[in-house]
Amino acid sequence: MTAEHTATPVDSSLPRLGQGFVWQDLAAGQRFRTFRRTITETDLVNFIGVTGMLEAIFIEEGYEGAAMAGRPVPGALTYTLIEGFILQTMIQGTGLAMLELHQKILAPVVVGDTIEAVVEVTDIRPTSRSGRAVVTSRIDVFNQRSVLVMTYTATRLLAGRA
Structure with a gap:
C-alpha cells in the first residue's frame, strides 16, 4: 500500500530564499559585511590547478625567491572568494x-588567513531600459588581523522590479 x-x-x-537585492532595495552609502572564510592549502592547489597559475611562488613550498614567509595566495583567489x-x-x-x-592589492x-569584506554601495544610476540600474560598490577586504589586504570598485548591472 502506498501513501x-x-x-x-x-x-x-x-x-x-537567497534571492539578491534588486537595485531599488539599495541606497548609496548602504554597507554590508560578508561572511568570513579561511583560505586553505586545498583552495590554493585547486585554484592554481584550474587557472594554470603554476608560478613557482605558489607551487613550491619554501620557494627561495619568495619575498615573504608562508604560502602566498594569488590576489585573484582572494578576489574570487569574496565575489x-x-x-x-x-x-x-x-x-x-x-x-x-x-x-588594488x-x-x-597566505594560506591560513581568514578574509572577509565590507561592501559599500557608492552609486546607483537607473538605466532607460527595463528597470535596470548600474550599481557601483566599493569592496574592502580584510584579514583576521583587520589588515586591509585588497580594495576594489565593482560596477555592475542589476535587475530591478518590473
Missing part, C-alpha cells in the same frame, strides 16, 4: 553583468 502525498504547487509569488560571497548573498538572481572593475594573503 498518497499531496502538496500545494510552488507559488511563484512566494519570496525566494562568491557577494554573488551568493547580495546579487543572486539579480546581478546581470559585471561592467567594470578596479582593484595592498597586503599579502
Whole structure:
C-alpha cells in the first residue's frame, strides 16, 4: 500500500530564499559585511590547478625567491572568494553583468588567513531600459588581523522590479 502525498504547487509569488537585492532595495552609502572564510592549502592547489597559475611562488613550498614567509595566495583567489560571497548573498538572481572593475592589492594573503569584506554601495544610476540600474560598490577586504589586504570598485548591472 502506498501513501498518497499531496502538496500545494510552488507559488511563484512566494519570496525566494537567497534571492539578491534588486537595485531599488539599495541606497548609496548602504554597507554590508560578508561572511568570513579561511583560505586553505586545498583552495590554493585547486585554484592554481584550474587557472594554470603554476608560478613557482605558489607551487613550491619554501620557494627561495619568495619575498615573504608562508604560502602566498594569488590576489585573484582572494578576489574570487569574496565575489562568491557577494554573488551568493547580495546579487543572486539579480546581478546581470559585471561592467567594470578596479582593484588594488595592498597586503599579502597566505594560506591560513581568514578574509572577509565590507561592501559599500557608492552609486546607483537607473538605466532607460527595463528597470535596470548600474550599481557601483566599493569592496574592502580584510584579514583576521583587520589588515586591509585588497580594495576594489565593482560596477555592475542589476535587475530591478518590473
